[in-house]
Amino acid sequence: MDFTPTEAATDLAKLTADIVNRISPADRVAELESANAPIDERLWAELAGAGLLGLAAPESAEGAGLTTLETVAVATELGRGLARVPFGPHAVAGVPVVTAHGSDELVAELLTAAATGGKTITVAVEEDRNYTVAQPRTVLDGAGLSGTKVNVPYAAVADVVLVSAATPDGAVVVAVPVNDANVTLTETRVTGLTPAYTVEFNGVNVPASHILGGGAETVTQLVDLLRLAICADQEGATSAALAATAEYAREREQFGRAIGSFQAVAQRLADAFIDIQGLSLTTTQAAWLLSGLAETTPGEATIAVDAAKFWAAEAGHRVAHTAVHVHGGVGLDTTHTAHRYFLRAKQNEFTLGNAPVVLDELGDLLAAQV
Incomplete structure (x- = not known):
């Protein structure tokens, strides 16, 4: 398996990062959170205008639109910016499932509007x-x-x-x-x-x-894609948390030296880096399999998704706590960004199954293959 991002995924990640930095910087995220806004409308409109929300031509879905690798790349950048938009349920999970299993009537009714932002799927x-x-x-x-x-x-x-x-x-x-x-x-x-x-x-x-075709297999696909979207969001949020924490550790001085130079702090940052690498690799593997870029055995993609979700839970827990601990009192200040990374990581940890739940499912899947 080649873990090198495709050119399209790399370009879309850069495009998404540019949009997020321009439309929804950290202070805007705080404003939306304080107002309990139901969505970041400006950011959602920009994503739609950039063609990132779905297939523009569902009738020719094969080879058109965004692959799972590419939607995951977008979702990761949105997670990095703590974006307040339903990209995961809409574009990572909803659009592909309707495209693959929806009736002609449902596809005609929903997908073109979903791609242009006229309709939103959850x-x-x-x-x-x-x-x-x-x-x-x-x-x-x-x-x-x-x-x-x-x-x-x-x-x-x-x-x-x-x-x-x-x-x-x-x-x-x-x-x-x-x-x-x-x-x-x-x-x-x-x-x-x-x-x-x-x-x-x-x-x-x-x-x-x-009623979508495919029965229980479609349910599994929907859950797999939704979990994968959570993993991508978690990868982005934890990566941004680590970057912010490393920067703080370089600038914050104690006893006449940067706290990042203390061995205990450096080791926690290194452990966080390793955790995020594990999450990134397992998320990429699951996205690769769900993109149909390799032949899979029954249940193989779900096993990969469960492995990624386990890392999202475990890595998210450890990295979020590291970010708060290294920031010290600042990490508990609700006017600072650090606590928002913590809260997003904790939500992603438990959504659609925490580590013990996912491990239990993963064990059943592996046992069934013996």
Whole structure:
């Protein structure tokens, strides 16, 4: 496997970094967070204008638009800037799944608008207590779609939510308009202070054209891509946290010398670097496999995603704490950027499974291959 970024991924990462630095610098992120803004509208519009939100020509999706490697490159840069936009659920997960498994009617209705920013997609797969992402308790039957999903990102600004649901024939993904009268949104405060909602479905009528093909395999693909987006966001956030911490360690002096020259501090920064490298490599491997650039055995891509999500949880935890500890009292100052990296990393650590949950799933997948 070649871990060298493609030329397109490198160019898109640079483009995204330029947009983020110009549109949404750190002080704007603080303003949006303080105002509890449902989305950074200016940044989302810029991403749409740059063609980063999806396939412009879904009818010729093969070889067109952005590959998973490329959307992951964009997501990483957005994570570096702590961007307040639903790029992961929309572009990394939602658009590819609808492109691959949506009916002609759904594709025509949704994808061109999604690519231009006219419509926004979010994803609802998490539930509260005693469930697995592959076996949802939300039910689709003759009475419609009923159940509750938690931690649904940016639901208030989304037009369509992709929902995992159980049917008598197995799990499926369905596309539901967020403004349906039988859909209820309740804002939920989350660790990272990004917009998240509990979404209740009370007998929502789902036409056949809005049930995606592929059954349980589509549910798995949706979850894999959403987890991968979290890993990319985590890689960006932790990389930025480490860069800011290293800079602080070079400038902050104690006992007449920069604190970065003390062995204990230098070792913690080195450990953080190694953690981020592990996260970066496993995220790249998963993105490579999900991009279809290599032949895979059943379950291989999901195993790679789970490995990356484990690193996102473990590395995120350690790097976030290192950033706060090395910053000292500044790391706890809510007017400083350091605490925002910490909060984003903690949210990513637990979203869609913390380290023990993911390891349990990973063990089951590996055992099934024996």
